[in-house]
Amino acid sequence: MPTHTPPHTPTHTRPRTPPDAPPDAPPSAPTQAPWQAHAQPDHREFDATLDVPYRASPGARRTISIYLSYPDQGRRHRASWQLELRTRKGAVLRRWHGAVTLGARPFTLQRDWDGRAAGAAPLTASGTYRLRLQARTGNTVITQEWPIALGIPPRLAMPAFRPLATGATHHVATMTPIPTGTILPSYTVYYGNLHSQTNHSDGGGDLAHCTGAQDPQSAALGPPDAYAYAQAHGLDFLMTSEHNHMYDGSDGTNPNADPRQATALYRQGLQDAIDYNAAHAGFLAIYGQEWGVIANGGHLNVFNSPELLGWERNASGQLLADTETPRSDYASLYSLMRARGWLGQFNHPAPDQFKVGATPLAYTADGDEVMVLCEVMNSSAFSHSADESESHRSNYEAVCDQLLEAGYHLAFSSDQDNHCANWGASYSNRSAVLVPGDAPLDNTSLLAALRARRVFATMDKQAQILLTANGHLMGERFANCGPLALSVRYAGAPGRTAADLTIIEGVPGRNGAVSELAHTADITFTPAPGEHFYYARLTQDDGKLLWTAPVWISQQSPSLLCAATN
Structure with missing residues (x-):
């Protein structure tokens, strides 16, 4: 489930990690009638959430909060956590870790971070970084990752885009030109x-x-x-x-x-x-x-x-x-x-x-x-x-x-x-x-x-983001020969700008890990033959994220037929 920490639960600032203690053994289950065999209340799962301000206060300081809970009828569960500061490319700059014993109450761990990497080295490069939390109890692992800005990141250049009409304005949608030469339907x-x-x-x-x-x-x-x-x-x-x-x-x-x-x-x-x-x-x-x-x-x-x-x-x-x-x-x-x-x-x-x-x-x-x-x-x-x-x-x-x-x-x-x-x-x-x-x-x-x-x-309920691939709108699946042009278009609320953009690439059916393909709004390249998907994730200057739907590409092997169709 998403975060289930009750809003009025008291928090504990910078607590000491409790000593190791095994979870309490659950009571013996009584004999169940057939209608009771699957009677198991919901909302008693392990949950972990990371809360960090996107922008720091003066002096690069900010408070990182980790929320852990396991509302399992008061039973105690041992949970470990690891927090990593990473560059946009995934290099680990600093790491924190610990363990807690969870019972009936949620647990809040707070760390004041001074904006430095490991070894007290100051981070001098302005830009977008990432904080990645992994929390574990038993075989359950929860991963949370959010972007943060250090310094004053350079403004990300995005092509001009006239946003589509919205239901709130009830404007009539119009043909929207995309610089690649394609035309989105209304x-x-x-x-x-x-x-x-x-x-x-x-x-x-x-x-x-x-x-x-x-x-x-x-x-x-x-x-x-x-x-x-x-x-x-x-x-x-x-x-x-x-x-x-x-x-x-x-x-x-x-x-x-x-x-x-x-x-x-x-x-x-x-x-x-x-x-x-x-x-x-x-x-x-x-x-x-x-x-x-x-x-x-x-x-x-x-x-x-x-x-x-x-x-x-x-x-x-x-x-x-x-x-x-x-x-x-x-x-x-x-x-x-x-x-x-x-x-x-x-x-x-x-x-x-x-x-x-x-x-x-x-x-x-x-x-x-x-x-x-x-x-x-x-x-x-x-x-x-x-x-x-x-x-x-x-x-x-x-x-x-x-x-x-x-x-x-x-x-x-x-x-x-x-x-x-x-x-x-x-x-x-x-x-x-x-x-x-x-x-x-x-x-x-x-x-x-x-x-x-x-x-x-x-x-952001006022923002828009679209992805096209050789004129195909996000959500589509198609076969492609030769180069592939991916285009991301974004429109923010008044005063909002784009701070970071990542185009992600993956392979359906591979059961592997996705990778980052590009950080620009337009890219043209020739994929390797086979199946691919691509989507875009954009970070606004206030830290709010937007995700496009993917496009799915079946890239054809080079051939005379492929050359003839391009």
């Missing part, structure tokens, strides 16, 4: 949040008291409240993605649950979205489900299923869903989704999740067909901020890269996973979709954009 950019909860599961807690997940179905605020709140706060769309295993009103399994009530609640949610859309022009309400559990699983959104999916049964053996989907069986779920024409998103992915057999982040052809998005960044799921000031944020780019390297064709999204009643307002991040300018924003056009991967992720 698109409108819509900004929203594709991941949140209401009182249909464990969300909807009012901001005056909300510090975490609610007891399922206990809060006052439901999907219509969420849509109204998001629309009032300037979003173009909101998905309420309710946990599929909480429709029995329980975080475990309710032996007395009535399956008719569970499925009726899901149908009510679908109707709530239909009714809201009929009464509120200019906004798209989306209702769906977040399928799976975190422990030995992984959460994913199913965007367009009319059926409630589940695996839990009551004491009478009745399925508490419309359609049975075995718990944590992702291969079977992908196959069902493909047969039904449903689309999905990997939510806050972790390296040990989404297993097929014993292989995490495993590729299947069905999964590649239906999974269209990977959450690359989330703000805190349990934030109660309503002014976009949330400072706890999680970065999942490294895991999304692993999924791309496995062979998945995924665009990046950036959501908020709101559990409190601040839908879309905890931070300024958004998922942005490109819809043809002559099409309205509705379920049909949004699903078409997701299927085409015409999506970018942004931490």
Whole structure:
């Protein structure tokens, strides 16, 4: 999950590392009835987040904060962490490390950093650097990486770009020239949040008291409240993605649950979205489900299923869903989704999740067909901020890269996973979709954009970023002969500029590591024969990041036929 540190939890500045201590042994499990076999509450996973100011105070000093938590019913877990200061090319300049024992309370570690490398050597080169955190407990490893600026980095030159129309302005989109000579079709950019909860599961807690997940179905605020709140706060769309295993009103399994009530609640949610859309022009309400559990699983959104999916049964053996989907069986779920024409998103992915057999982040052809998005960044799921000031944020780019390297064709999204009643307002991040300018924003056009991967992720709700490859828009797949011209175009909010840009290259199906290809907005080169993907990550002068969707290239071997087509 993204950061789950309750906002009101006291922090401890520069604590001493506790002495080594083995984790407490868990109590013996009682004998379980069949309906209890999979009754395991969610939101009890290890979490690690890095918070560091992008720019330093005078004297190059800044405070680095590391948040660690493992809310596992008070059981103690030993966790180690390592923090590295790296150059943009990955050279390690300084390293910190330590270990803590986590129990019922989150742990905050703070370090005052004076802007120096190892051995007290001053860093004299202005520019963009990176802080990389790796935290581990047992077999679980979490990696977080954020850029930082030292000195006054030179302003990054970006070509002039007239931004596309947006849903907020309701301007008519126009043909947008790209200096490479290509012409983008007419698109409108819509900004929203594709991941949140209401009182249909464990969300909807009012901001005056909300510090975490609610007891399922206990809060006052439901999907219509969420849509109204998001629309009032300037979003173009909101998905309420309710946990599929909480429709029995329980975080475990309710032996007395009535399956008719569970499925009726899901149908009510679908109707709530239909009714809201009929009464509120200019906004798209989306209702769906977040399928799976975190422990030995992984959460994913199913965007367009009319059926409630589940695996839990009551004491009478009745399925508490419309359609049975075995718990944590992702291969079977992908196959069902493909047969039904449903689309999905990997939510806050972790390296040990989404297993097929014993292989995490495993590729299947069905999964590649239906999974269209990977959450690359989330703000805190349990934030109660309503002014976009949330400072706890999680970065999942490294895991999304692993999924791309496995062979998945995924665009990046950036959501908020709101559990409190601040839908879309905890931070300024958004998922942005490109819809043809002559099409309205509705379920049909949004699903078409997701299927085409015409999506970018942004931490700035007013910014835009696009990637083209030989005239093909990000999200496309095509065969290429000869040179390939990649072009990145960016438009920021008033006063914002680009500070750093990286074009990333990978090989689908290789299951290896991506690499950095270039740091300029335009590059022309000839890829090696074979399969490739490319995407761009841009850092603004305020430290906020934007990610394009990838393009996928099948580079042809040089031949007379290739020469003739160029």
